[in-house]
Amino acid sequence: MAITATKGQVGLTGNAAVAYAMKQVNPDVFPAYPITPSTAIVEDFSSYVADGEVTTELITVESEHSAMSACIGASAAGARVMTATSSQGLALMWEMLYIASGMRLPIVLADVNRALSAPINIHCDHSDSMGARDSGWIQLYAETVQEAYDNTFMAVRIAEHAKVRLPAMVCFDGFITSHAIENISLLEDQEIQDFVGAYKAENPMLDTDNPVTYGAMTLPDAYIDFKYQQSQAMMRAKDAAVEVMKDFGKRFGREYGLFDTYRLEDADTAIVILNSAAGTTKVAIDELRKQGKKVGLLRPRLFRPFPWQEMVEALKNVKAVAVLDRADSMNAFGGPLFNEVRSALYDLDQRPKIFGRTYGLGGRDYKVKDAVAVFEELSRVVETGKVETLLKYITL
Amino acid sequence: MATLKELSKQQELLSGGHRLCAGCGIPPIVRLVLRAANGPVVATTSTGCLEVGTTIYPYTAWRIPWIHSAFENAAATISGIESAYRSLKKQGRLPGGDKDVKFVAFGGDGGTYDIGIQALSGALERGHNFLYVCYDNGAYMNTGIQRSSATPMLSNTTTSPAGKVIPGKQQWRKDLTRIVAAHNIPYAAQASPHNWSDLSKKAEKAMQVNGPAFMNVMSPCPLGWYTKSEDSIKWAKLSVDTCYWPLYEIEDGVLKITYKPKEKKPLAEWLKPQGRFKHLFKPENAHLLEEFQKRVDMEWQRLLDLDGKRL
Structure with a gap:
């Protein structure tokens, strides 16, 4: 897609913006496989390769499993590597996601959030990336096209951070964000190159004078120690993310944090929700605020690692919280976001009341009225001091 | 090509001290293949x-850069x-400066x-410059002798057991x-x-060509064949002399048999010493043999008919 990079506003879909961000990063290797709704990313990137706008080697693999396998091979060889996928594609990569993180390879993947089969459905929910939440990948979520574009650069820096060295996933909503055109501000190629810096591989296999072995069989005398180191790296990823986001804000004037809040400071009740549905929720908040209701929002941006201490700090004065999940853990105990937020709040002496709602699976619309209804439920909880219904589906 | 004397003086790229079984066919195959690179070589291995056998942490037998990531993806990894x-x-950014490197999976x-054929097919179609070497010992030996699509027909494996009703694997190999x-x-x-x-x-030919190359190599397995460790090379030779495992190559589309036994040995000579075919030598199974x-x-x-022909 021919885009002229200017500092002015450009109307782009989420996919076009993320593909353009990847072009500006100019990775060394890009294994590509098409799947709705992320296909346009690999199409656009293929055009950048065909037109000689990048020095990247494109590998048009025969499956997503091979896409992530090729990412691992290329990254271990010493290349900066990026790819994109959705839904079943991410599910097919599942085995390899754990190997990428276990080998500490800073691969960056754009996941355009889409529901998982069955029944087959191409529309938005977060089942795919939530299914990969324990795979050892850093996960960044985005509300808008601008944020998806910006997160792509930040993901590179966080993943490659010397204290982290873990792969990172940039998640944004299928169709709602991937196919909707928004006016966004692009950065200059040189600004991006200065921000991400030259890639420094650790122990590259292509250094044939200093041979290294990757992926040795590891027995009980060593396995847990490797996993401990990986776990520590994920703990350090939070500070690295803060550092990278601050630097991004300083350079480009767009401020990002571990999560986004909206009118939360004095709120009595709040919704915690990921990605594009936060925009809809903000509209509901503005309407309710006009009626004098103290309502607010917290939208996690960094979901892996989970910045629980900071979230507790932000939510501790709220009287009741609703956590809305666009994925079901199928555990008969609520979605993943609900469970983690609820667990994070446990140690507070005065805990907010909390309930979980599952919404919008497979692209079902989440409307302003749905958010308003959740806030009404929250205010009843505040009035009665009781959570009548801990968990349920909405938008049915 | 190097003489045997010269080969014996080269440094082994797969060191001794690994934990593969005595009599395993894999180490000589790997050592001969890596020597043929005649320069920097990077390898991957499927599970x-x-x-x-070559890596249990913190040890490694590999004197070259090497990676294992999963079972079905050696060809995708090398891609x-x-x-x-x-x-x-x-981009002029190779670590240690510009050089020519060979790649082997x-x-x-x-x-x-079986599990890796999709990734292999994809990598071959894309035309990566690499050599894929399959060491074919005729079953999933690492997990305890389960049948694969390479297992010889009638072979007794733990998932195609020679039972009272079914006498081992029923299908010809892929x-x-x-x-x-x-x-x-x-x-x-x-x-x-x-x-x-x-x-x-x-x-050496496979390393020299520009594009994908493939070698399928017979690999005796004392564990899965129920044979003596010291006899492995003998049974490898008999697999060829009985014409069960013909030696041939297909170079730019032309098939050439590279070894024709002077005297084609009866198949039973190869089968009889192997415990996996023991049941075939019961009188009631003579027809199977x-x-x-x-x-x-x-x-x-069929192979003789194709010898010297363009496929």
Whole structure:
């Protein structure tokens, strides 16, 4: 897609913006496989390769499993590597996601959030990336096209951070964000190159004078120690993310944090929700605020690692919280976001009341009225001091 | 090609002290193939005996850069490595400066004929510059002798047991070498470690071609064949002399048999010493042995008919 990079506003879909961000990063290797709704990313990137706008080697693999396998091979060889996928594609990569993180390879993947089969459905929910939440990948979520574009650069820096060295996933909503055109501000190629810096591989296999072995069989005398180191790296990823986001804000004037809040400071009740549905929720908040209701929002941006201490700090004065999940853990105990937020709040002496709602699976619309209804439920909880219904589906 | 004396003086790229079984066919195959690179070489291995036997942390038998990531993806992994090489080479960013590097993927028959065939087919079609070597010992030996699509017919394995009703594996093996050759790659061959000179020549050709190359190599397995460790090379030779495992190559589409036994030995001579075929030598199973011999004869004749021809 021919885009002229200017500092002015450009109307782009989420996919076009993320593909353009990847072009500006100019990775060394890009294994590509098409799947709705992320296909346009690999199409656009293929055009950048065909037109000689990048020095990247494109590998048009025969499956997503091979896409992530090729990412691992290329990254271990010493290349900066990026790819994109959705839904079943991410599910097919599942085995390899754990190997990428276990080998500490800073691969960056754009996941355009889409529901998982069955029944087959191409529309938005977060089942795919939530299914990969324990795979050892850093996960960044985005509300808008601008944020998806910006997160792509930040993901590179966080993943490659010397204290982290873990792969990172940039998640944004299928169709709602991937196919909707928004006016966004692009950065200059040189600004991006200065921000991400030259890639420094650790122990590259292509250094044939200093041979290294990757992926040795590891027995009980060593396995847990490797996993401990990986776990520590994920703990350090939070500070690295803060550092990278601050630097991004300083350079480009767009401020990002571990999560986004909206009118939360004095709120009595709040919704915690990921990605594009936060925009809809903000509209509901503005309407309710006009009626004098103290309502607010917290939208996690960094979901892996989970910045629980900071979230507790932000939510501790709220009287009741609703956590809305666009994925079901199928555990008969609520979605993943609900469970983690609820667990994070446990140690507070005065805990907010909390309930979980599952919404919008497979692209079902989440409307302003749905958010308003959740806030009404929250205010009843505040009035009665009781959570009548801990968990349920909405938008049915 | 190097003489045997010269080969014996070269540094081994797969060191001794690994944990593969005595009599395993894999180490001589790997050593001969890596020597043929004649320069920097990077390798990957699918999950299996070779990976387990050469790496238990903190040890490694590999004196070259080497990676194992999963079972079904050796060809996809090497695709990524080789693409990284091309990318960094053209950008002038290869670690240690510009050089020519060879790329080899090793997989067993389970990792190649079965679970890895999709990734292999994809990598062959894309035309990466690499050599894929399948060490074919005829079953999933690492997990305890389960049948694969490379397992010889009537073989007794733990998932195709010679039972009271069903006498071992019922199907003929998949002809992987021909399937690979159908991708119209520059070079594909079958080899056996008993014929080191034939194997080395093929490995050297395979390393030299521009594009994908494939070698399917007979790999005796004392554990799964129920044979004596010291006899492995003998049984590898008999697999070729009975024409069960013909040595041939397909170079730029032309098939050439590289070894024709002066005297074609009866199949039973190869089968009898192997415990996995013990049941075939019961009097009531004489017809099965006959059937097996007929199929080997037919396949050998089919190959003879193609000898010297463009496929």
